[in-house]
Amino acid sequence: MARKKILVVGGTGYLGQHLLQGFSSSTQPYDLDLAFTYHSNPPPQKLLQALPHHVLSFLVDLRTGHGLDSISESFDQPDVVINCAALSVPRVCEADPAAAMAINVPTALVNWLSSSVGKDTLLIQLSTDQVYEGVKSFYKEGDETVPVNVYGKSKVEAEKLISSKCSNYAILRSSIIFGPQTISPIPKSLPVQWMDSVLSKGNKVDFFMTNSGAQFMSRIWSLSF
Numbered sequence: 001m002a003r004k005k006i007l008v009v010g011g012t013g014y015l016g017q018h019l020l021q022g023f024s025s026s027t028q029p030y031d032l033d034l035a036f037t038y039h040s041n042p043p044p045q046k047l048l049q050a051l052p053h054h055v056l057s058f059l060v061d062l063r064t065g066h067g068l069d070s071i072s073e074s075f076d077q078p079d080v081v082i083n084c085a086a087l088s089v090p091r092v093c094e095a096d097p098a099a100a101m102a103i104n105v106p107t108a109l110v111n112w113l114s115s116s117v118g119k120d121t122l123l124i125q126l127s128t129d130q131v132y133e134g135v136k137s138f139y140k141e142g143d144e145t146v147p148v149n150v151y152g153k154s155k156v157e158a159e160k161l162i163s164s165k166c167s168n169y170a171i172l173r174s175s176i177i178f179g180p181q182t183i184s185p186i187p188k189s190l191p192v193q194w195m196d197s198v199l200s201k202g203n204k205v206d207f208f209m210t211n212s213g214a215q216f217m218s219r220i221w222s223l224s225f
Helices: 013-023 044-052 068-074 092-096 097-104 107-114 150-165 191-202 212-224
Strands: 002-009 032-038 057-058 080-083 120-127 169-174
Touching: 002 120, 002 191, 013 032, 013 044, 057 080, 080 107, 092 097, 092 150, 092 191, 107 120, 107 150, 120 150, 150 169
Parallel strands: 002 032, 002 080, 032 057, 080 120, 120 169
Antiparallel strands: none
């Protein structure tokens, strides 16, 4: 089997780091070349030290596309691109809708993949259940998207762009993504870590019931492991 080239866009975020760690595992049943993009300069040293030396990293600005050409030159055409990059905190998106649209709608990435560089590349786009209105449980793929916040609206626009411009893609609408802390801790609060900090102080926490988060994570882990 030929070596596969996998590019994780947004590799320094929560999901991105876990995917890189999984793809780098020595238990992988196939050979692959791995690369990731980052926006903070430089990428976290803890993450770089934990990954095999052959994993490549690229500084990329998704708003402008600056840095994507360097991937073409040094990594060649990826077989799979997983886009984990996003401005994903709803209140931040509400405060700066222009930034949310510029980052969450991956126009530059799609244009790059639509060129001769990535015509056969599979693009896996991380979306959200916030594309729905949220008035019922267990939404289905074909249900109408009625986002009620800027974050959801930006993800709907991203889905429209990808479905109209790309021929080989998969869109994953996640709910709550949770799990252990990353190799290089990220600054935003994570569900499991937040619950642990609150409960360890003896405080009460109100919960809601959902199955979609756990189901989604099992699929992500199956992709990475």
